[in-house]
Amino acid sequence: MLKKILIANRGEIAVRIIRACRELNIRTVAIYSEQDKDALHTQMADEAVCVGGPLSKDSYLNMTNILSACVLTGCEGIHPGFGFLSENPKFAKMCRECNIKFIGPDYETIELMGDKARAREIMKKANVPVVPGYEGEILSYDHALDLAKNIGFPLMIKAAAGGGGKGIRIVRDIKEFKHNFEAAKLEAKACFGEDKVYIEKFIENPRHIEFQILADEYNKVVHLGERECSMQRNNQKVLEEAPSIFLNDNLREKMGKVAVKAAEAVDYKNAGTIEFLVDDSGEFYFMEMNTRIQVEHPITEMVTNIDIVKEQLKIASGMKMEINQEDIKISGHAIECRINAEDPKNNFRPCPGVITELYTPSGLGVRVDSAIYCGYEIPPYYDSMIGKLITFGDDRENAIIKMKRALDEFAIGGVTTNIDFQYEILEHEDFINGNYNTSFIENKLVNNNA
Structure with missing residues (x-):
């Protein structure tokens, strides 16, 4: 059994993980931003380390500071909770490279399933039913338009690296397609760092x-x-x-x-x-x-x-x-x-x-x-x-x-x-x-x- 872990999160999920650890006799290290110095999870954990400023990018998304806190406190593993770095393959890979157990799947799996287009391909090969659509690389707007006509309206344009409802556009007819295609790519780029999208049939009121x-x-x-x-x-x-x-x-x-x-x-x-x-x-x-x-x-x-x-x-x-x-x-x-x-x-x-x-x-x-x-x-x-x-x-x-x-x-x-x-x-x-x-x-x- 792991003896000591760092919890790379905040709020109720950090508290939830601390409680489970206590019942398994696992010591815990909380991280917190400067804003969260009085947060409940910092008081409940065995130790607490400040990892940066109030903004998430400076603290709960600061991979270097989090890993440094883990090493300095002698933790064997990191539980990422949900949100923040929980589905970040780069962070999971860095944990492995630092000989720290990432409490979740391998980084290769996170990377694979985080790319929604590639995930669809894998599921199709495994005979798992997927929504009709196109998960290959979309080469241009004209290519996307041809795909849309073949799939049929209504359809969804979705960020390939998306999640949390971001980078999604529902298109009900061809007149709306160009605007929504461009908007989805812009939002995908802003939220996930790449503008790759895929197109699938929209299932009405599922x-x-x-x-x-x-x-x-x-x-x-x-x-x-x-x-x-x-x-x-x-x-x-x-x-x-x-x-x-x-x-x-x-x-x-x-x-x-x-x-x-x-x-x-x-x-x-x-x-x-x-x-x-x-x-x-x-x-x-x-x-x-x-x-x-x-x-x-x-x-x-x-x-x-x-x-x-x-x-x-x-x-x-x-x-x-x-x-x-x-x-x-x-x-x-x-x-x-x-x-x-x-x-x-x-x-x-x-x-x-x-x-x-x-x-x-x-x-x-x-x-x-x-x-x-x-x-x-x-x-x-x-x-x-x-x-x-x-x-x-x-x-x-x-x-x-x-x-x-x-x-x-x-x-x-x-x-x-x-x-x-x-x-x-x-x-x-x-x-x-x-x-x-x-x-x-x-x-x-x-x-x-x-």
Whole structure:
């Protein structure tokens, strides 16, 4: 077992990792920016090292400083969490070169799956269904236009090295194509350093369903069931639940086997997620693989009783995975609401500031993953998510009831949050009936409230 690791992240995921490490008797080193010197993760870790200024590029993305902190504190490994450097193959490669265990997949796999076009090619060869499209090199605008005509509208132009909803344009007819093609390339260049894009058919109003994967270093791969992630705004997840109300047992089994096959195709190691788009008829298509822990991992933990972060640490320590596919049982239902410091009534504008009052809900079947406290100042430099509220019940109805109760109890003073907006989702008839897809918020809530 690893004895000491550095956590290359901040906020609630850093706290989550520290807790898992404590239970495995692993010592932890937190890193922090000058802005985060009083953050909870710095107080909970065994040691804490400042790695730079408030801006992410100077601290949480500063590879040299992070690796230096790791070496100076005698850490054997680095857990990247999610975001920041978690899917950066250069950083994972640098860890290997410094003889530091990167707690995640090999850098070659991250690089492969980070290039969405190459990932599609690999999946096609492995007989994993992909959305119709073109993943080769687009030579010119005229070439792109010819491809678009062959694929048919509506279609999506997507950054090949993209993620987090960036570098994506939906094009509904040929008149919109040129503007969106150029805009997608510009955004791809700005966000990911290269303007390579690919084109695929746009699946109208799909479900976004992902399967959690665990794979050890001895070629064992299992999946932990699915998460329903269709409740989104601007391609960013807002609320997730497990299992999906849309899947029947046959489709669930089929998708799970395909997810495992997808991971095996790239010799995957550690925790990862295979994301699918599912249409109304139940046809499903590989969308991408996230080579890291997911924000929404707690709901899978609740319905499987498997601690995914602990499994990551055990796998990275070279241990054989004791979990077998036939041992994994999905029990009950779990829901996660992302709690953000933002104003839904003002186009979801981020609302940094000092928390003047805080009461977090509790009780049977209620979990709060967060790093905030009364007096904590939410900085303006990072993501607006300040916590995750998770509820678990015997069935979906019970999980919804618990979530509404927990949201009622959740009190955060001094800043505006999306708590009331989450409650609005839960009360909507279509959500209650499970009748929603990725366009739900845009069509049923935001536009109706404008």
